[in-house]
Amino acid sequence: MTGTFTPTEMMTIAAARTLTNDDICFVGIGAPSAACNVARLTHAPKITLIYESGTIATKPDVLPLSIGDGELCETALFTVSVPEMFRYWLQGGRITTGFLGGAQIDRFANLNTTVVGDYAHPKVRLPGGGGAPEIASNCGRILITMAMGTRAFVEKLPFITSMGHGEGGDHRARLGLKTKGPTAVITDLCVMQPDPVTKELAVVSIHPGVARETVAAACGWALKFAETVTETPAPTPEELSVLRDIQARTRNAHKAA
């Protein structure tokens, strides 16, 4: 099986590589959770993973379906109440990295998970922000992972659930934010980073076997490419086997219960 890999596997592994042993990471459910645990089981065994349910320094053996599965609590160093989590640990500035997903994103890495259409009369009512609005402002840096497509990567968001770089440039600083905001968006086709000055996302690496035109076509705005665009290193056999093992364990566990 190694040697071939799916775009989703490449996305998860590329996302995992952005994390280090020094990260104290607030983990969103789904794709971010997979990436964070692959990092922990490969190159970053000392990473601290925190889920908003209150579980701190957790080491799940299977990926949780919900943000509060028993697995997270039973493998955590300790568990705090939800008010304490959001007040002392997140707002208190103790989290270096927030890892988010979203339904829609724009060129300045603002995210929408609230509504499509008008808020009062929505075409599609999405789940809402949950922890994201304050994760986006209070963590030292933000990483975002989501699959590309023109319905997800849009010219204009119908609703800003959590702020990335706002209108771009120094918008975050003008609002008094001292945290960095989104520093990378890891997709199934490429990795993007914000321009240091304009804060507009630009492609910095393209995954193996993906054409530049494919990346551009999967984006709803005129996507910029950095001066130097590299090829994302393919997943190693170890990375792939760790990811596939944890996903197999997870499937079995969720079926059984």
Add this chain to the structure above:
Amino acid sequence: MCDIRTKLKYRTIVLTRMGLLPYLKTLTAHSVNGRPLSLSIQGTRAMAELMSLADAIAANVRDGDSVAFEGFTHLIPFAAAHETIRQGRRDLTLIRMTPDIIYDQMIGAGCAKKLKFSWGGNPGVGSLHRMRDAVENGWPHALGIEEHSHAAMANAFEAGAANLPFAMLRGYIGADLPKVNPMIRSVTCPFTGEVLAAVPAIRPDVSVIHAQRADREGNVLLEGIVGVQKEAVLAAKRSIVTVEEVVDALDPPSRNSVVLPHWTVSAIAVVPGGAYPSYALGYYPRSNATYIAWDAIARDRDTFLAWMQDNVLSGQPGDFARHARPRAGAN
């Protein structure tokens, strides 16, 4: 319905039931603009009464109440919600950080006129289809929403428990929610001038939670992911706790365990398995398979109604016992 005499009469009934009548005078003394501050029950004693779940709901949850069935993924009081649906409660303001399947069922069953929440999905699965149908199409009837972030809701519960009128947080920066929710406002720090987000404290008429166990006096122990349940109970006028079991000695696992003493709880009902398909740490795991299966059940109105008829309306609290397991490590 809201004239002061009706309010006082209503309050007397409540206080009698809670064993609080002797404190009525004290309470009435605390008033703002001539309106009694009936929330000032802090400093007084309620007494937890052990009763059946049906009696606990009938005595404490009324049409039009604001209710918080709390539990952050863990210890969600499903049996109590099903009993509330069976008793036909209407016009409830449902408060919960994560509406989850429990409020999908209550909204689809027509119990709710309003929802106050911060994340309304089926965790790890997708949409809450009954909630969406209510918001997008007004089925079974229109549902008002008051939407916040998790941080704001958690702070608001804590403010309620602390008997404060509002909560403040460094929140919603650059986000659109304050543009559509007039209950998100701001307050300026009198010392630094920093502008912070402000939201009203949450003070439910009733909070309903599930816990691992209570002792015979009615003291309640929660452990694991404890969410906002302690705050929800302390913020509420009345509270109902369902438990897996009643034991002779509570035996809190640590001197810092989360314990709600009997004088903070209105009613306790023993309902083994009462948190299923969520879970009770140390007793039974979350049924992720049920959460996944709910997606197809809730997607279609008729399938949902048939499921509710078979599993809720024709059911009883004792049905949850089949999901219960003995406590791990208990003799």
